[in-house]
Amino acid sequence: MGNRSGYLSVSDKNLSRIGAGNQEEVKMKKSVILGAATIAGLAAGAAAAGTVDDVKARGKLNCGVTTGLVGFAAPDANGEWQGFDVAVCRAVAAAVLGDANAVEFVPTTGKTRFTALASGEVDMLARNTTWTFSRDVDLKFDFVGVNYYDGQGFMVPKALGVSSAKELDGATVCIQTGTTTELNLADFFRSNNISYEPVPIETNAEAQQQYLAGACDVYTTDASGLAATRATFENPGDHVLLPEIISKEPLGPLVRHGDNEWGDVVRWTLNALITAEELGITSANIDEMASGTENPEINRLLGSEGTLGEMLGLDAQWALRAIKAGGNYGEVFAKNIGEETPIGLARGLNAQWTDGGLLYSPPFR
Amino acid sequence: MSDQTTNSIAFVAEGTIPPSPPPANETGVVKWLRENLFSGVGNSILTIASVLLIYVVLKNTLPWIFNGVWNADSLSQCREILGGKTGACFAVLAERWNQLIYGFKYPVEAYWRPNLAFLLMLVAAAPVLFFDLPRKMLLFTAVYPFVAFWLIWGGTVLVPLVALFGCVAAAVVFQKYGKNSFAAGFFGGIVVALIVWKVGGALISESASENAWLTAVPSRDLGGFMLNLMLGVTCVSLSLPLGIALALGRQSDMPLIKWVCVIFIEFIRGVPLITLLFVASVMLAYFFPPDSTVDLFLRVVIMITMFSAAYIAEVIRGGLAALPRGQYEAADSLGLDYAQAMRLIILPQALKISIPGIVNVAVGLFKDTTLVSVISMFDLVGMIRGPILASTEWNGVYWELLGFAALLFFVVCYGISQYSQWLERRLATDHR
Numbered sequence: 007m008g009n010r011s012g013y014l015s016v017s018d019k020n021l022s023r024i025g026a027g028n029q030e031e032v033k034m035k036k037s038v039i040l041g042a043a044t045i046a047g048l049a050a051g052a053a054a055a056g057t058v059d060d061v062k063a064r065g066k067l068n069c070g071v072t073t074g075l076v077g078f079a080a081p082d083a084n085g086e087w088q089g090f091d092v093a094v095c096r097a098v099a100a101a102v103l104g105d106a107n108a109v110e111f112v113p114t115t116g117k118t119r120f121t122a123l124a125s126g127e128v129d130m131l132a133r134n135t136t137w138t139f140s141r142d143v144d145l146k147f148d149f150v151g152v153n154y155y156d157g158q159g160f161m162v163p164k165a166l167g168v169s170s171a172k173e174l175d176g177a178t179v180c181i182q183t184g185t186t187t188e189l190n191l192a193d194f195f196r197s198n199n200i201s202y203e204p205v206p207i208e209t210n211a212e213a214q215q216q217y218l219a220g221a222c223d224v225y226t227t228d229a230s231g232l233a234a235t236r237a238t239f240e241n242p243g244d245h246v247l248l249p250e251i252i253s254k255e256p257l258g259p260l261v262r263h264g265d266n267e268w269g270d271v272v273r274w275t276l277n278a279l280i281t282a283e284e285l286g287i288t289s290a291n292i293d294e295m296a297s298g299t300e301n302p303e304i305n306r307l308l309g310s311e312g313t314l315g316e317m318l319g320l321d322a323q324w325a326l327r328a329i330k331a332g333g334n335y336g337e338v339f340a341k342n343i344g345e346e347t348p349i350g351l352a353r354g355l356n357a358q359w360t361d362g363g364l365l366y367s368p369p370f371r
Numbered sequence: 372m373s374d375q376t377t378n379s380i381a382f383v384a385e386g387t388i389p390p391s392p393p394p395a396n397e398t399g400v401v402k403w404l405r406e407n408l409f410s411g412v413g414n415s416i417l418t419i420a421s422v423l424l425i426y427v428v429l430k431n432t433l434p435w436i437f438n439g440v441w442n443a444d445s446l447s448q449c450r451e452i453l454g455g456k457t458g459a460c461f462a463v464l465a466e467r468w469n470q471l472i473y474g475f476k477y478p479v480e481a482y483w484r485p486n487l488a489f490l491l492m493l494v495a496a497a498p499v500l501f502f503d504l505p506r507k508m509l510l511f512t513a514v515y516p517f518v519a520f521w522l523i524w525g526g527t528v529l530v531p532l533v534a535l536f537g538c539v540a541a542a543v544v545f546q547k548y549g550k551n552s553f554a555a556g557f558f559g560g561i562v563v564a565l566i567v568w569k570v571g572g573a574l575i576s577e578s579a580s581e582n583a584w585l586t587a588v589p590s591r592d593l594g595g596f597m598l599n600l601m602l603g604v605t606c607v608s609l610s611l612p613l614g615i616a617l618a619l620g621r622q623s624d625m626p627l628i629k630w631v632c633v634i635f636i637e638f639i640r641g642v643p644l645i646t647l648l649f650v651a652s653v654m655l656a657y658f659f660p661p662d663s664t665v666d667l668f669l670r671v672v673i674m675i676t677m678f679s680a681a682y683i684a685e686v687i688r689g690g691l692a693a694l695p696r697g698q699y700e701a702a703d704s705l706g707l708d709y710a711q712a713m714r715l716i717i718l719p720q721a722l723k724i725s726i727p728g729i730v731n732v733a734v735g736l737f738k739d740t741t742l743v744s745v746i747s748m749f750d751l752v753g754m755i756r757g758p759i760l761a762s763t764e765w766n767g768v769y770w771e772l773l774g775f776a777a778l779l780f781f782v783v784c785y786g787i788s789q790y791s792q793w794l795e796r797r798l799a800t801d802h803r
Contacts (some may be wrong), residue, residue: 073747074761083466084477113747121653238767239452348763354527
């Protein structure tokens with residue numbers, strides 16, 4: 007198997023080196039490789055060649071999202087997908103195709119998401135997926151960045167009088183089975199030399215009911231999920247999130263391994279949103295700024311100076327359109343999961359580096 | 372002596388005593404209560420306990436239902452309106468009604484199409500279900516699948532027409548050659564149908580669906596209870612004939628047919644449905660090149676049909692086994708060939724015996740259609756678990772939504788069960 011995949015990736019490189027003049031040959035070779043790859047069960051590698059062109063030819067971006075996660079992706083009453091992850095898809099579609107609505111949202115579950123991406127059913131995943139070593143290296147995906155820094159936290163009823171997770175000795179903990187949160191929890195309690203009793207549950211919905219019914223003292227999952235869950239309680243004030251965050255969960259969009267042109271497009275679209283916030287470009291003032299400003303980086307980003315878009319294989323206004331689609335990173339955050347929304351997440355780690363957060367986009371130069 | 376005599380005739384009845392009403396506890400409600408609810412100490416205790424239980428349940432649910440809020444934009448608004456009282460938030464059903472029934476992507480202006488298809492389905496199913504109706508109605512039943520396909524999926528009318536012509540051509544060939552040799556008619560029919568479909572498919576241009584009168588709706592956009600009904604109806608009606616064929620094949624004397632059927636049935640019954648669904652949605656994507664996948668709806672229909680056909684085959688085999696050997700011999704002694712004996716003597720009796728079992732499988736199958744939510748198809752349960760509970764407005768509403776789903780499924784399943792009981796009474800020929 008190792009040899010085969012090596013052979014495939016070499017072919018892919020060759021393919022991308024062949025110029026546009028040899029389209030016929032490319033197609034032929036592609037189909038030969040495709041046949042071989044299908045037999046080898048490795049259709050993924052071959053299908054990855056030229057996603058940018060595929061998307062442009064199709065006129066639609068196939069974007070994998072969750073089947074529904076509060077604030078991150080869910081269709082509203084009119085069937086329009088809304089959410090923090092959805093905004094990334096729309097920004098990419100706006101950059102590549104010029105239309106933020108030219109997206110085919112493909113809902114995926116935790117189990118189907120990776121096969122959907124590997125088999126070429128979707129062009130990218132924006133599905134609150136944690137960037138881990140094995141997913142990047144072993145599953146052959148490229149995480150293009152982080153759009154939300156999450157971490158596992160704890161929620162307890164205020165009446166319990168607990169102010170730190172280290173005081174939870176002997177507590178019963180509601181935990182979703184088969185997730186990394188389960189392993190993190192075991193690690194945390196062991197390293198602090200305290201005991202706990204797990205109450206295994208299957209879904210977040212079940213967890214909410216169990217926790218409210220008092221079946222467990224503590225509910226643990228990603229901090230964003232805890233906040234969203236608490237927001238639905240009848241008396242959110244009766245429950246507190248403990249300060250400890252016991253794991254790193256960098257969530258970000260990902261693409262298939264081996265198509266770097268496409269990976270670059272998604273990566274720099276995300277960076278454009280982050281940089282836009284840093285530079286103070288908002289959907290309100292973007293048109294004004296696009297005609298040229300004193301700041302050369304803004305000019306390069308918005309295409310009134312330099313040839314960044316051309317290097318990416320897109321036109322000069324790509325970032326302008328991406329930012330216009332839903333606003334800069336800060337606007338997207340505020341609209342979908344920020345403190346004004348029922349979910350009410352603070353920026354925290356997801357603030358710009360200039361504000362003490364982790365968001366740090368490489369420069370547009 | 373005389374004293375005695377006078378005393379002995381002190382009373383003479385001069386007429387009949389007027390009938391007095393029966394004792395209070397031997398009549399009317401009291402009698403019924405005494406006989407049915409309080410016939411002994413143990414039963415009395417049980418009755419009181421049950422009444423208490425019913426009272427407690429109703430006391431908690433009735434205010435919840437009657438205080439229900441039907442007009443609100445979100446769960447928090449519901450809670451504001453209720454102001455601390457117990458009450459359901461039915462507003463979610465009102466606001467997301469269309470999504471629950473049709474899914475969230477089916478075009479709103481086209482809702483009349485599945486509605487019409489549903490009404491026509493009742494008409495098409497009537498002659499099959501109630502055989503007192505005129506037999507001519509079966510013609511419409513035969514055409515219905517193509518009409519329904521066209522209505523629900525839209526696009527060019529040529530696709531269902533070509534499919535219909537293929538089936539008609541196959542039927543004609545079978546009629547013509549099937550009398551002499553079943554195999555010639557059967558396989559000839561299949562070949563002719565394939566040729567018609569291939570040629571017809573080549574004649575339809577790729578862009579034919581673009582400006583069709585009914586806008587095309589891809590399978591991915593189907594959802595809600597509509598999807599459950601579509602899967603249920605399609606799979607039940609396909610798996611019944613397939614199940615009969617498998618049951619007969621398993622009893623066949625021809626080893627090849629017999630072993631193909633046995634292996635198929637045993638394999639499918641040995642695998643959980645959810646595994647088959649995962650294969651349909653995930654694994655098959657690896658085997659096809661990315662652009663030419665088989666429609667997901669079709670893949671799911673195939674998997675569920677195979678699954679329930681295997682079960683129905685075993686139910687019918689039970690019916691066949693229950694028939695006395697004399698019935699088979701009687702058919703042989705009349706000089707009927709295999710097909711005639713099966714059609715006229717064996718199957719009518721075997722199927723009648725199998726009705727409860729078949730209905731059991733059908734009800735189970737209909738409920739199993741909710742499993743497609745795990746492969747990210749938005750059926751009724753998928754809509755509730757995914758988009759609706761994940762919206763910022765309605766996250767946290769469980770009882771109302773799942774109760775509604777349970778109610779819809781109960782109505783349909785109870786209907787199926789009532790029909791089957793009517794059918795059993797209608798077909799009863801023994802004089803028990």
